Amino acid sequence: MTQKIALITGASRGLGAALAEALAPTHHIIAVGRTVGALEELDDRIKAKGGSTTLAPMNVTDPAAMQTLCRGIYDRWGSLDLWLHTAIHAAPLTPGPHIDAKDLDKSITGNITATATLINYVAPLLGQSGHAVFFDDPIAGQKFYGTYGATKAAQIALARSWQAETASIGPRVDIVTPQPMPTATRARFFPGEDRAALHDIHAEAARLLATLQK
Template sequence: MDLTPLAGRLAVVTGATRGIGWAVATELARHGVHVIAVGRKVEALEELDDALRAVGTAGTLVPLDMTDGQGVDRLGGSINDRWGKVDIVVGNAGVLGQISPLAHVKAPTWQETLDVNVTANWRLIRTLDPLLRRSDAGRCVFVTSGAVAKLRPFWGPYSVSKAALDALVKTYANETATTAVRANLFSPGAVRTAMRAAAVPGEDPDTLPTPADVAPSIAALCAPGMERSGATYSFRDRDFI
């Protein structure tokens, strides 16, 4: 897909300070996108800003914990006041939760997993929807997981939260079907990230693709020419499923 039309567009990327989020932010910046980078740690955001400048496009840094619901709600207003619209949203922020039998999962961990993986993305959609509708080609990509289908034992909080995310995004896609907004899901599979290392500590990371390997596929889903909506793109299969 031709990514030239990405130049000059405005993107919000959550979980931008490491892993896939970092790689997507720099990939979009490489194509001339102004990235509003959302992350929890100021130092990490400043390091990302250096990386964005290195590829030629300065970003806007937003220190924000996605569990801060009111903070997420304010994001849309702040973007509206400065730019009046948004063209791209990449909902990447996520947590693994607790790898444990469901009966042993601690209530705060369950709640945090749902708060970050589901509720924060609902709030993101809610606050940015009016701005996406003002774009000539609003594009949303939310990072999901194959855990939705596999439903492996002990992965309950993560699998449930990602299944709910899938339902959320596909519902939004149907609600915006007659607009210029498109919303899709991206399933990266096993990628060399800190989250993957925590989930599967015995795995050889050198056998896995890197975040930089998957970032171009996410950038392609953000391009104005992407007309699919309500679908899931599998990086492993290199296709929509």
């Protein structure tokens, strides 16, 4: 296969799915997500436009599953050109004194531990010439965002460290900040918000990919 290979973790919905559709004309998409039905719908949309996918209905918090996935990528393609990490666990908003221990543990596992594990597994597939992209949400420190904000900020701190470590040797690591979009994650944080005022997901995916080509 001469087509470029893109791995998208968190591809079943939202920005991850929009990025998959935007990349499909130039990349074979390896779509990772927990919701089988949503992945199949993404596959239908991409195939309808002449693209191709490999669906991986897996949970990024399962290290054995991610190890199996990356080994499969190596065995089939040998390497990756692009990794987009959009998977996120969005804990409910709550005041600091009421942070739930289970929500905090899930957030640490999903946003920090899983990211570190994936960097470990994906880095060899990207080699020196591949490209990894992470998506910031500068909401840490705002009221009621203690659990989500702290673990999202830690995820980006991991990415920034990797970015600094690979600046001269590769792979290329980028961190971008999407505009507010009408995603399911945002709806959990802002119920009742006027979604018409938010940025279109597909337009935002196109904008972000354009910035990454510079």
